Amino acid sequence: MRRKLVPAIVVAVAAAAVAVLVYGLTQQGASRALDEALAAGRHPAAPQAQRLLPVLDRVGSTTASLTRWRGKVVVLNFWASWCSTCTAEAALIERAQRQLAASGDGTVLGIDYKDLSGGAQQFIGTYELSYPNLRDIDGSFAEAYGTDALPETFVLNRNLQVVAISRGEITTQSWLTHWIDEAART
Amino acid sequence: MRRAALAAVLLLSLAVAAPASAVTARTSLVAIEQQVMCVTCGIPLQEADSPAAQQEKAYIQQLIDAGDTAATIKARLVVEYGDAVLALPPDRGFNVAFYLIPIAAVLAAIGIVALLLPRWRRNRRAGAGAAGQPDALSAADNARLDADLARFEP
Numbered sequence: 001m002r003r004k005l006v007p008a009i010v011v012a013v014a015a016a017a018v019a020v021l022v023y024g025l026t027q028q029g030a031s032r033a034l035d036e037a038l039a040a041g042r043h044p045a046a047p048q049a050q051r052l053l054p055v056l057d058r059v060g061s062t063t064a065s066l067t068r069w070r071g072k073v074v075v076l077n078f079w080a081s082w083c084s085t086c087t088a089e090a091a092l093i094e095r096a097q098r099q100l101a102a103s104g105d106g107t108v109l110g111i112d113y114k115d116l117s118g119g120a121q122q123f124i125g126t127y128e129l130s131y132p133n134l135r136d137i138d139g140s141f142a143e144a145y146g147t148d149a150l151p152e153t154f155v156l157n158r159n160l161q162v163v164a165i166s167r168g169e170i171t172t173q174s175w176l177t178h179w180i181d182e183a184a185r186t
Numbered sequence: 187m188r189r190a191a192l193a194a195v196l197l198l199s200l201a202v203a204a205p206a207s208a209v210t211a212r213t214s215l216v217a218i219e220q221q222v223m224c225v226t227c228g229i230p231l232q233e234a235d236s237p238a239a240q241q242e243k244a245y246i247q248q249l250i251d252a253g254d255t256a257a258t259i260k261a262r263l264v265v266e267y268g269d270a271v272l273a274l275p276p277d278r279g280f281n282v283a284f285y286l287i288p289i290a291a292v293l294a295a296i297g298i299v300a301l302l303l304p305r306w307r308r309n310r311r312a313g314a315g316a317a318g319q320p321d322a323l324s325a326a327d328n329a330r331l332d333a334d335l336a337r338f339e340p
Binding site: 006080081082083084114115116117118119137138139 | 225226236237238240241242245266267268269270298301302
């Protein structure tokens, strides 16, 4: 009995190690659950809507969650000051913010991803961004959206459900206008 | 007079020691790069060259130029990027497992060897002893062997 116990423990430990390795390998790569739900015609709830993130401002002592904007259309834009394509789309995103603010339908909400707060503030100043921004310091908020490359944009309706996803730079204003209108209707 | 001389020597030694400690506390970009990660690429900063890594390096250099120590620089990097920026996670909370599991694994390995080694040695000794002794013959075989040997004797 005792002679079989030690090999059994060794086999169990080895099996557990292999299971952990397999789990780690299968968890690699960004999740596309939101994209698949949209493709299936559903409007999935925005992940981690309740999660408090630091507000990107000079003080940096306040926090906010997505739920603060419930009842409004939200254009959730993941960006960073080190991201060159983010600079290219910044003007389009700011134009969308001005339209949303003028109509009162909603707001752009920037999510500054794994970025220096100083660099991010400079970016906001350079591109004269007027919308609020939250900091995703460790990238775990972005991970919930399957975001591991920048920029990415999610259009949310008034119930904070995902209506459209742009994985990559937005190059035309019409994409934003179309999905903001769509989000305002749903 | 003696007191004044002693005070002068003490002041002089303090004046010499202060800049010396300031020099030893000063760090370099290379030294910090070895201790932190590129937060977007998940590799040590010294091996990374992405735009985010370049920004991180520039920030570290800026802090070095401002005279910050290695500990202060790492603390400020944690504020900006979170604990994931450190090559070795801080020894608190769940991260303690990172330090304890290897120690536990080594202790478990030593325990298993300590448990099995006497048994292996015992088995080896028993095996060697059995190999060294001829098999005992039955009375009938002994009688037959004696008879065979007797036939060959002159």
